[in-house]
Amino acid sequence: MSERARLGLFLGAATGMAVLLAWGMAGLPAFGAFHGAYALLIDHVVVAQRHATDAVTAVNFDYRGLDTLGEEFILFTSVVGLAVLLREQRSERERPPARAGEEHRFQGASCALRTLTLLLVGPLVVLALYVDSHGALTPGGGFQGGVLGAAALLLVFLGGGYLTMRRLSPHRLVELAEAGGAAGYGMIGVGGIVFAGAFLKNFLGYGTAGELISAGTIPLLSMAVAAEVSGAFVLLWSEFLDQALIVRRG
Amino acid sequence: MHALIPLPVILPLLCAAVLAAVNQLAPRWATDAMGLACALAVLVLCAVLAAHASHRLVYWFGGFHVRHGVAVGIAFSVDRIGAGMATLVALMVSAALLYSVRYFDEVGSLFGALMLVFLAGMVGFCLTGDLFDLFVFFEVMSVAGYALVGYKIEEAGPLQGAINFAITNSVGSFAMLTGIALLYGRTGALNMAQIGAALATHPADGLVTVALLLIMVGLLVKAAIVPWHFWLADAHAVAPVPACVLFSGVMVELALYGLARVYWSVLSASLAAHTADLRAVLIALGLLTALIGAVMCCAQRHIKRLLAFSTISHSGMFLVGLGLLTPAGLAASGEYVIEHAMLKGALFMAAGILLHRFRTVDEHELRGRGRGGDPGLRVAAAVFVLGGLGLAALPPLGVFFGKSALDGALTPVPGYGWVVGVLVVGSALSAGAILRVAGRVFGGWGERVPRHHEVLSAVSELPETLSPHDRTPAVMVAPPLILLIGGLVVGLFSGLRAAIAAAAAQMADRASYVAAVLGGHAHAIPAPHTPVVTLDFLLAAATVLGAVALAVWALAAPAVWWPLERVQGVATAGIVVLRRLHSGCVNDYIAWLVAGLAVAGAALALA
Amino acid sequence: MSALAYGTAGWLFLVGLYGIVTSRNLIHMVICLTVVQSSTYVLLLSIGYRSGAAAPVFADIPPGSRAVDPIVQALTLTDVVVEATVVALMLALAVQAHKRFGTLDPNELTPLRG
Numbered sequence: 001m002s003e004r005a006r007l008g009l010f011l012g013a014a015t016g017m018a019v020l021l022a023w024g025m026a027g028l029p030a031f032g033a034f035h036g037a038y039a040l041l042i043d044h045v046v047v048a049q050r051h052a053t054d055a056v057t058a059v060n061f062d063y064r065g066l067d068t069l070g071e072e073f074i075l076f077t078s079v080v081g082l083a084v085l086l087r088e089q090r091s092e093r094e095r096p097p098a099r100a101g102e103e104h105r106f107q108g109a110s111c112a113l114r115t116l117t118l119l120l121v122g123p124l125v126v127l128a129l130y131v132d133s134h135g136a137l138t139p140g141g142g143f144q145g146g147v148l149g150a151a152a153l154l155l156v157f158l159g160g161g162y163l164t165m166r167r168l169s170p171h172r173l174v175e176l177a178e179a180g181g182a183a184g185y186g187m188i189g190v191g192g193i194v195f196a197g198a199f200l201k202n203f204l205g206y207g208t209a210g211e212l213i214s215a216g217t218i219p220l221l222s223m224a225v226a227a228e229v230s231g232a233f234v235l236l237w238s239e240f241l242d243q244a245l246i247v248r249r250g
Numbered sequence: 251m252h253a254l255i256p257l258p259v260i261l262p263l264l265c266a267a268v269l270a271a272v273n274q275l276a277p278r279w280a281t282d283a284m285g286l287a288c289a290l291a292v293l294v295l296c297a298v299l300a301a302h303a304s305h306r307l308v309y310w311f312g313g314f315h316v317r318h319g320v321a322v323g324i325a326f327s328v329d330r331i332g333a334g335m336a337t338l339v340a341l342m343v344s345a346a347l348l349y350s351v352r353y354f355d356e357v358g359s360l361f362g363a364l365m366l367v368f369l370a371g372m373v374g375f376c377l378t379g380d381l382f383d384l385f386v387f388f389e390v391m392s393v394a395g396y397a398l399v400g401y402k403i404e405e406a407g408p409l410q411g412a413i414n415f416a417i418t419n420s421v422g423s424f425a426m427l428t429g430i431a432l433l434y435g436r437t438g439a440l441n442m443a444q445i446g447a448a449l450a451t452h453p454a455d456g457l458v459t460v461a462l463l464l465i466m467v468g469l470l471v472k473a474a475i476v477p478w479h480f481w482l483a484d485a486h487a488v489a490p491v492p493a494c495v496l497f498s499g500v501m502v503e504l505a506l507y508g509l510a511r512v513y514w515s516v517l518s519a520s521l522a523a524h525t526a527d528l529r530a531v532l533i534a535l536g537l538l539t540a541l542i543g544a545v546m547c548c549a550q551r552h553i554k555r556l557l558a559f560s561t562i563s564h565s566g567m568f569l570v571g572l573g574l575l576t577p578a579g580l581a582a583s584g585e586y587v588i589e590h591a592m593l594k595g596a597l598f599m600a601a602g603i604l605l606h607r608f609r610t611v612d613e614h615e616l617r618g619r620g621r622g623g624d625p626g627l628r629v630a631a632a633v634f635v636l637g638g639l640g641l642a643a644l645p646p647l648g649v650f651f652g653k654s655a656l657d658g659a660l661t662p663v664p665g666y667g668w669v670v671g672v673l674v675v676g677s678a679l680s681a682g683a684i685l686r687v688a689g690r691v692f693g694g695w696g697e698r699v700p701r702h703h704e705v706l707s708a709v710s711e712l713p714e715t716l717s718p719h720d721r722t723p724a725v726m727v728a729p730p731l732i733l734l735i736g737g738l739v740v741g742l743f744s745g746l747r748a749a750i751a752a753a754a755a756q757m758a759d760r761a762s763y764v765a766a767v768l769g770g771h772a773h774a775i776p777a778p779h780t781p782v783v784t785l786d787f788l789l790a791a792a793t794v795l796g797a798v799a800l801a802v803w804a805l806a807a808p809a810v811w812w813p814l815e816r817v818q819g820v821a822t823a824g825i826v827v828l829r830r831l832h833s834g835c836v837n838d839y840i841a842w843l844v845a846g847l848a849v850a851g852a853a854l855a856l857a
Numbered sequence: 858m859s860a861l862a863y864g865t866a867g868w869l870f871l872v873g874l875y876g877i878v879t880s881r882n883l884i885h886m887v888i889c890l891t892v893v894q895s896s897t898y899v900l901l902l903s904i905g906y907r908s909g910a911a912a913p914v915f916a917d918i919p920p921g922s923r924a925v926d927p928i929v930q931a932l933t934l935t936d937v938v939v940e941a942t943v944v945a946l947m948l949a950l951a952v953q954a955h956k957r958f959g960t961l962d963p964n965e966l967t968p969l970r971g
Contacts (some may be wrong), residue, residue, distance in 0.1 A: 054922070085946070139914055200311050
């Protein structure tokens with residue numbers, strides 16, 4: 001189709017779709033007037049039932065834990081898919097720089113940038129661990145903490161040390177962390193079957209609300225997800241950066 | 251029994267994680283064996299569930315149950331159709347894994363990991379009773395599919411196919427999620443039974459109609475219904491054969507199952523006043539798809555793309571059965587799907603045998619080369635001939651029983667009796683194309699130089715396997731043979747038809763679905779009964795004769811048929827226009843997606 | 858106010874689709890796809906909002922006090938992860954297209970036609 005015909009078709013159809021969406025959304029409750037029974041029930045029972053003060057994490061890892069298992073495996077699949085799609089071709093090879101001193105010429109990082117990033121890596125790792133472990137208590141959890149952990153490693157690259165980043169995150173170890181996190185979540189769920197009779201049932205003691213060790217299996221699941229997510233993101237970024245910086249034809 | 255329910259989903263996910271972790275460390279035979287064992291275990295589990303699901307089995311994850319009528323956790327509610335579809339999925343994945351033992355030397359066990367995640371996503375989709383969980387498993391399926399399609403990255407074709415697939419299906423998924431959000435906004439629930447119970451009290455208004463439209467479009471994009479079908483031919487032409495087997499055999503059909511599930515378990519009560527209009531819209535879409543798919547099928551020379559259009563055509567016919575919105579139609583589509591899945595899987599595997607031997611799947615390049623005593627080529631020939639006849643509903647083999655059930659479901663519904671004629675034409679066209687391929691490749695018939703000189707989507711193919719090519723390995727010969735025999739004779743088991751009819755009645759029974767999940771009692775509705783009648787034999791004979799005649803006409807020398815030149819000229823012009831619309835350009839596909847959504851929405855709104 | 862909240866979601870959906878239909882660059886197309894997905898976030902979160910309510914974190918407010926819907930927030934979190942994965946896969950396809958064929962224009966990669 002010519003571009004004009006396509007645009008005409010789309011604009012006409014989009015107008016129709018806008019009308020339909022408006023008609024459909026008119027039936028929604030007014031903004032701010034939501035009163036869904038499911039949500040209200042969770043808000044009322046989450047602290048008493050699970051001794052977890054963060055309702056969103058409790059929903060993610062306990063009430064609707066199966067969705068999180070699926071979502072975790074979607075991330076896992078995309079990493080596996082990425083490894084398949086960006087695999088080394090017969091006509092390519094990796095060509096890392098000859099000398100270590102050459103590495104931060106990749107990005108032309110200045111001394112100020114390198115110092116600042118080195119200073120930030122530590123606090124970021126601590127923040128990541130904090131967000132992971134306090135998932136059941138305050139906003140946060142495995143996904144958020146996992147991304148922070150991966151970002152701490154990415155900071156090393158941003159400071160001009162791409163090869164250092166590769167050395168700090170050996171491929172095998174990261175792959176193992178990623179697959180281990182994914183399988184770990186599944187195994188804790190199986191633990192629910194073994195110890196409590198239903199998959200992903202919370203089978204550990206709930207402790208006291210507001211303490212670090214509370215809410216049963218929720219912090220454990222959070223940690224497993226954190227391992228998986230940081231491993232996944234480090235693998236993703238390494239694959240893309242390899243493609244940009246190291247892989248050469250012929 | 252209850253405890254088995256989560257296992258068909260957890261087992262493949264855990265095995266996939268292990269396979270990815272041991273990539274390059276463990277020998278290939280070990281990872282292949284593990285993957286195959288896992289798939290077979292899932293097959294056995296699902297078959298056991300299907301055998302025991304005559305009373306719905308409900309499993310609550312996290313140990314939650316219903317509190318004050320509110321479903322607090324996620325439930326798997328397993329009925330016979332869901333477990334039956336899961337069994338079919340596991341069977342096809344096992345066959346594809348066995349077939350692919352010689353494939354994918356470059357990525358080792360990663361392919362097995364992708365296939366197992368694909369399996370888990372599909373099984374979860376079949377068994378779940380929660381609307382958002384349905385979406386999550388739908389996405390698991392989709393993401394594994396995107397990775398599988400783009401496997402052969404050395405060529406431009408797979409990149410284009412993967413991009414088209416990913417973008418169109420993602421837009422469809424977002425539409426579906428918008429629909430789910432609308433239903434959540436109205437009912438405050440995500441459990442399908444609970445939403446159904448909440449909606450049943452009022453007739454459908456704008457929100458429910460638009461939610462139905464959005465969820466329907468999301469699923470029909472995956473089901474390759476016109477005008478959302480463009481991606482399927484592109485993806486099938488370039489995906490490796492084991493992936494094509496699964497896409498055509500079960501993924502497309504699963505999307506239609508999802509539509510049936512959402513309709514019967516969630517929306518059927520609130521849409522009761524609009525049943526006739528919804529029926530008209532769905533059957534119109536189905537017929538359009540059946541005809542366009544069949545015509546495009548005849549115009550292809552790339553065998554995998556030809557088989558893809560045949561799948562599109564059959565998908566339209568399944569939608570006609572579902573679109574009747576009766577238990578009889580549901581049962582007919584169910585039976586048809588099983589027979590089609592096995593035959594289409596066998597056909598793709600046979601195309602894979604040809605690709606393995608001759609490094610091409612172009613019909614004209616392969617002319618006559620299929621003749622030979624090699625067992626692989628003999629099996630491929632048998633699959634194309636018998637598979638083509640089976641898809642043309644040669645009585646009593648192949649899809650004959652499924653087709654007759656579909657005809658039997660259509661004739662009693664007032665105003666839709668003529669649809670059976672259209673289905674005959676569609677089936678004859680697509681089966682005729684397959685028989686034409688069989689004649690040209692394995693018989694050497696047909697003219698030497700193709701009549702049409704324009705490039706008929708000929709795509710050069712790099713080989714998908716690295717093993718020697720003068721013999722076909724046994725693991726590539728056994729699965730298509732088994733699937734061919736299975737697809738031809740499965741309809742003959744009379745118990746199967748009765749079981750599917752009862753299963754369809756169970757699925758269509760919204761009241762007892764709600765009762766099983768939320769607690770309560772309801773009376774079951776009776777199973778439909780559509781016996782095979784003489785009309786079915788006549789229609790099947792017409793289809794087979796039409797298919798054979800078409801194949802003969804296509805292979806015969808042009809001089810014999812010149813009186814029909816005028817007709818042929820008009821038909822060719824029409825086909826050229828149709829083929830130009832399949833431009834390969836994803837911008838066009840999205841424009842058609844929105845256009846289809848707007849037109850379908852207008853039809854539903856004004857009805 | 859409802860019109861603004863839900864209308865934003867609808868507008869994002871349509872504008873993202875417009876971007877995809879008129880796009881000539883794979884990376885641009887992928888970003889437009891993320892815009893389409895953002896519309897689902899806005900819709901979900903707008904649906905769950907309750908006026909005058911706090912975040913559903915009961916660390917410093919008494920349990921049972923008025924809070925917004927935690928379910929839609931969990932759904933949005935799942936949605937975000939799904940988007941990230943799809944974007945990653947499509948960007949990998951874009952990288953391969955650029956590397957092997959020197960182009961990011963999807964219309965130049967069309968051997969599959971008809």
